[in-house]
Amino acid sequence: MELRELAELALKEALALGVDEAAVAAIRSVNRQVRFANNEVTVSKTWDALELHVLLAKDKRLVITSLSNVEPEAIRASLKDLMSLLAVMKERPDYAPLPEGPFEYEPIPGLYDERLATLAEGAVDLVEAAINSALEAGGKRVAGTLALGEAEGLLLTSKGVEASEKKTSAELVVRALADGESAGMGVTCGTRLRDLEPEAAGEEAGRLAKLSLDLRTLEPGRYDVVFGRPACAVFFDIVAGMSSAFYVDSGLSCLAGKLGQQVASETITIWDDARLEAGLGSRAFDDEGLPTSRKPIIERGVLKTYLHNSITARRHNTSSTANAGWVVPRPWNVVIKPGDRSDEELLAEVKRGLFVNNITYVRFQDYAKGDFSAVIRDGVFLIEDGEIKHAVKGLRLSDNVLNILSSVRALSREARQIHHWWMEWNSPAVFTPLVLAERIGFTVPTK
Amino acid sequence: MRDLADLAVELATRLGADYAEARFHEDRSDVYVLRNGVPEVAGFTRARGIGIRVLVDGALGFASLNKPDRALLERRVREAISMAKASARTRKRPIRFSEEKAEEASWEVKAKEPAADVPVEEKMALLYDIEKALTSPEEVRTQVPFRLLELNVSETVRYFVNSDGARISCRVPRVEFFSMITVLEPEKGTEQDMVQKGESRGWEAVKAWDLPSLLAERARTLGHVLREGTSPPKGTLDIVLGSQVVGLMVHESCGHPYEADRILGREAAQAGESFVRPEMLGQRIGSEVVSVVDDPTIEGSYGYYLYDDEGVRARRRFLIKDGIINEFLHNRETAAALGVQSNAAARASGFDREPIVRMANTFMLPGDHTLEELIEDIRLGVFIKTYGEWNIDDRRFNMRFVGRECYLIENGELKGPVRRPVLEITTPGFYGSIDALGKELGFEAGTCGKGDPPQGVPVWFGGPDVRLRNVRLGGL
Numbered sequence: 001m002e003l004r005e006l007a008e009l010a011l012k013e014a015l016a017l018g019v020d021e022a023a024v025a026a027i028r029s030v031n032r033q034v035r036f037a038n039n040e041v042t043v044s045k046t047w048d049a050l051e052l053h054v055l056l057a058k059d060k061r062l063v064i065t066s067l068s069n070v071e072p073e074a075i076r077a078s079l080k081d082l083m084s085l086l087a088v089m090k091e092r093p094d095y096a097p098l099p100e101g102p103f104e105y106e107p108i109p110g111l112y113d114e115r116l117a118t119l120a121e122g123a124v125d126l127v128e129a130a131i132n133s134a135l136e137a138g139g140k141r142v143a144g145t146l147a148l149g150e151a152e153g154l155l156l157t158s159k160g161v162e163a164s165e166k167k168t169s170a171e172l173v174v175r176a177l178a179d180g181e182s183a184g185m186g187v188t189c190g191t192r193l194r195d196l197e198p199e200a201a202g203e204e205a206g207r208l209a210k211l212s213l214d215l216r217t218l219e220p221g222r223y224d225v226v227f228g229r230p231a232c233a234v235f236f237d238i239v240a241g242m243s244s245a246f247y248v249d250s251g252l253s254c255l256a257g258k259l260g261q262q263v264a265s266e267t268i269t270i271w272d273d274a275r276l277e278a279g280l281g282s283r284a285f286d287d288e289g290l291p292t293s294r295k296p297i298i299e300r301g302v303l304k305t306y307l308h309n310s311i312t313a314r315r316h317n318t319s320s321t322a323n324a325g326w327v328v329p330r331p332w333n334v335v336i337k338p339g340d341r342s343d344e345e346l347l348a349e350v351k352r353g354l355f356v357n358n359i360t361y362v363r364f365q366d367y368a369k370g371d372f373s374a375v376i377r378d379g380v381f382l383i384e385d386g387e388i389k390h391a392v393k394g395l396r397l398s399d400n401v402l403n404i405l406s407s408v409r410a411l412s413r414e415a416r417q418i419h420h421w422w423m424e425w426n427s428p429a430v431f432t433p434l435v436l437a438e439r440i441g442f443t444v445p446t447k
Numbered sequence: 448m449r450d451l452a453d454l455a456v457e458l459a460t461r462l463g464a465d466y467a468e469a470r471f472h473e474d475r476s477d478v479y480v481l482r483n484g485v486p487e488v489a490g491f492t493r494a495r496g497i498g499i500r501v502l503v504d505g506a507l508g509f510a511s512l513n514k515p516d517r518a519l520l521e522r523r524v525r526e527a528i529s530m531a532k533a534s535a536r537t538r539k540r541p542i543r544f545s546e547e548k549a550e551e552a553s554w555e556v557k558a559k560e561p562a563a564d565v566p567v568e569e570k571m572a573l574l575y576d577i578e579k580a581l582t583s584p585e586e587v588r589t590q591v592p593f594r595l596l597e598l599n600v601s602e603t604v605r606y607f608v609n610s611d612g613a614r615i616s617c618r619v620p621r622v623e624f625f626s627m628i629t630v631l632e633p634e635k636g637t638e639q640d641m642v643q644k645g646e647s648r649g650w651e652a653v654k655a656w657d658l659p660s661l662l663a664e665r666a667r668t669l670g671h672v673l674r675e676g677t678s679p680p681k682g683t684l685d686i687v688l689g690s691q692v693v694g695l696m697v698h699e700s701c702g703h704p705y706e707a708d709r710i711l712g713r714e715a716a717q718a719g720e721s722f723v724r725p726e727m728l729g730q731r732i733g734s735e736v737v738s739v740v741d742d743p744t745i746e747g748s749y750g751y752y753l754y755d756d757e758g759v760r761a762r763r764r765f766l767i768k769d770g771i772i773n774e775f776l777h778n779r780e781t782a783a784a785l786g787v788q789s790n791a792a793a794r795a796s797g798f799d800r801e802p803i804v805r806m807a808n809t810f811m812l813p814g815d816h817t818l819e820e821l822i823e824d825i826r827l828g829v830f831i832k833t834y835g836e837w838n839i840d841d842r843r844f845n846m847r848f849v850g851r852e853c854y855l856i857e858n859g860e861l862k863g864p865v866r867r868p869v870l871e872i873t874t875p876g877f878y879g880s881i882d883a884l885g886k887e888l889g890f891e892a893g894t895c896g897k898g899d900p901p902q903g904v905p906v907w908f909g910g911p912d913v914r915l916r917n918v919r920l921g922g923l
Contacts, residue, residue, distance in 0.1 A: 033899070034530075036537070037713045037714070037715050037716065038715075039537070039539075040537045040540070041537045043534075044506075044507070044534050045508075045801065046510045046527065047511050047512075047799055048511065048512040048513075049511075049512070049513055049799070050514055061486075062489075063488060063489050063491075064488050064489075065491040066494075067493050068513040069495040070513075074493070078493055081491060082491065085489055088567045088568050088571065089567075090486050092486065093485065120526075121530060124530075124537065128537060141712060143713075174716070177715060180720070220923060221923070250483075251592065251595070251628075251629035252593075252595075252627065326488060327488045360841065361840075362838070363836045363837055363838045364835075365639075365835040366637060366638065366639050368593070368629055368637055369636070371836070372836060373838060373847055375838055375841065377719075396838075396840075398847075398923060441923050443847070443869070443871055443922055444871065445871045445921065446876075446918065446919040447873065447877075447918055
């Protein structure tokens with residue numbers, strides 16, 4: 001069954017059941033992955049999926065379903081299940097109707113690449129190029145993932161929304177090890193084959209791994225830190241995630257109650273921008289069909305907005321920011337405003353401090369306060385007088401989200417698009433330069 | 448669509464695969480959410496499809512599809528084979544699978560009270576009962592400004608077939624509860640508390656959890672910790688860790704680093720590798736009282752299974768025996784690479800994921816002490832009963848757990864609460880410092896994440912209360 005036929009069937013069946021409102025998203029996708037480790041491909045994968053997501057509303061009650069069984073009979077049975085659930089759900093005091101369409105959508109250039117969609121075995125060549133480049137730069141064992149995606153989506157709502165989009169995506173993460181503990185990482189991603197730079201990602205991973213060979217321990221304490229782009233991507237993924245009104249209202253955000261307040265140093269401006277060429281998170285419409293836009297989340301350190309869908313916006317007595325998620329509003333592309341220095345000039349500003357390329361395994365003691373710790377890896381170095389002295393092992397980042405935001409002194413001028421496995425708050429992409437923050441806390445094991 | 452799984456294996460074999468397997472899943476999950484008393488969108492997920500894996504010329508290919516379409520199936524099987532062939536040139540060491548018995552079996556978990564049959568009203572009523580308890584000042588004696596409550600009733604129905612002749616069907620219902628609450632004491636601050644329960648049973652398990660009482664008790668305790676908590680003591684001291692903390696510590700610092708795919712480097716770019724090397728089998732990692740097992744076969748457990756997702760019959764695995772590294776977790780690929788048999792640790796979270804090496808229910812075996820006996824000769828120490836923040840490095844060597852509900856121990860007695868003691872310790876430091884074990888074994892439920900794309904699988908982790916000698920608390 002074609003995408004449109006499927007979506008129309010589901011919407012028609014839903015409305016026939018007597019709901020007040022319905023939204024249907026039908027998505028066809030083919031995703032591919034080539035994973036590698038120890039300089040060898042470990043597995044190649046292909047996912048072929050046709051999925052349907054349905055939202056139903058009646059008497060201020062809401063239910064949703066996700067179906068990968070899209071036979072007409074299965075759709076009807078699932079909608080019936082949903083109706084029985086609707087009948088016993090309670091009314092929501094914060095209910096807001098779906099946006100009244102139709103809307104015009106301005107297309108975003110550069111989101112689909114036919115060449116990428118039909119690459120097939122050519123994917124293995126890209127992986128080999130990255131591995132060889134990492135080995136040449138000093139890596140001994142190279143691991144990573146090349147992920148290529150193609151998706152076509154259609155959104156129909158009972159409020160006249162009809163929106164469709166076709167996208168491709170490409171991501172290559174390379175991690176090189178020079179021995180058991182000495183590691184480096186490189187990332188390259190975008191929506192087109194030409195956005196990928198496998199050799200550069202491999203070279204960066206291999207070079208950082210080689211630099212990490214001279215590993216020494218360091219005393220715990222507070223250090224000035226230059227965060228590498230993979231680390232910045234993890235950190236700003238969290239900040240953008242915490243700007244979602246759902247998390248604000250669930251006690252899971254340290255940005256709660258801080259609208260209009262200074263939450264970061266004046267050097268920090270963060271946009272949510274759904275309309276970037278080649279952005280992995282770019283999209284012309286949100287899950288409720290509203291046209292997307294670019295907006296500052298934090299501007300010169302001041303928290304400007306939370307991210308909303310229609311319901312969270314109603315709760316906060318404001319308008320949707322076109323970041324729906326039917327349940328959880330979410331960022332599209334998270335864009336960090338760059339500074340005016342080169343990467344080298346930023347490092348040169350550090351008298352005695354650290355370069356931390358990647359942070360992983362972030363866990364919170366208190367989301368509402370922002371207290372957390374994280375594992376640091378893939379290139380951690382002691383910097384003295386702007387120069388790398390040696391690699392560092394054993395330290396753990398132990399600080400607070402708001403404190404780090406307020407401690408940022410400068411950013412470099414070259415922003416790059418980053419997405420990798422450890423971005424657990426699910427931002428599709430973060431565009432980030434290097435970031436220099438002052439007096440950040442690090443701890444060590446005591447036994 | 449189940450017949451397409453058989454067809455996929457036939458087709459792959461005919462097209463030149465040296466080995467082929469297919470899994471057909473029909474999974475359902477019903478989620479109910481109450482956030483601060485408001486019913487968030489409730490949702491059903493219905494997933495159905497086939498995952499196929501082929502071994503060709505020493506390389507692995509995987510494909511999944513959810514459309515029951517023979518032509519599409521053939522296309523994806525052909526692609527899995529051609530991609531594996533293209534990858535084979537990168538392999539200096541061809542992938543092989545260990546020889547295993549081709550099992551034919553059908554197994555299921557029979558719920559006493561099937562949760563799917565419990566009326567939705569009753570499920571929502573449970574969440575409202577918890578909400579009522581958490582917002583009742585008499586019950587909690589503190590403020591609980593944020594309450595996120597989730598109930599998940601799910602079932603997985605699976606059919607596995609491979610070219611060795613194995614055919615296995617199963618049906619497993621599960622129930623899960625998750626909550627995150629924030630406790631506030633004015634002028635003292637906040638503490639947050641996460642609770643997760645999960646079993647492979649029916650509604651009878653949910654009733655036995657007595658969630659309204661459990662959550663009210665946790666909130667009441669954290670209010671007390673906030674009001675009365677003092678700074679933890681400094682210097683070298685003894686620590687008693689509660690069963691919940693021990694469970695997560697063995698999951699993170701024994702379960703994960705003993706996964707043979709991590710040891711062999713397959714997860715290096717994501718979750719990481721392991722400080723454990725194959726040649727460390729038989730070496731001492733902890734004191735003689737320490738034994739850790741992983742056992743999928745515990746009835747009712749959240750990580751329960753009788754055959755893994757490669758069709759191998761499950762059994763208990765002894766990871767650490769009397770302080771000695773004894774066994775790793777294997778699937779057929781890692782078993783062949785290290786010259787042993789699979790011990791049935793291959794799990795896939797859904798039809799669209801490859802089976803990889805996973806834990807099931809990982810726990811430290813208990814000893815013979817009561818909590819009082821563990822504490823009685825401690826001059827100065829801390830009892831860390833529950834944890835908040837935790838993490839561990841990618842080699843699973845350097846870990847940190849920050850206490851949530853904790854008490855001072857002075858001259859053999861439990862005293863008042865202390866706030867947020869930091870246990871930052873190496874893995875050998877932890878296992879080597881344990882000198883006594885409690886006799887009560889407790890389990891916690893979790894969803895363990897691993898793989899790319901990530902696969903969350905249900906697990907239990909557990910252990911007794913344990914005593915650590917001569918440890919310094921960490922932090923800045």
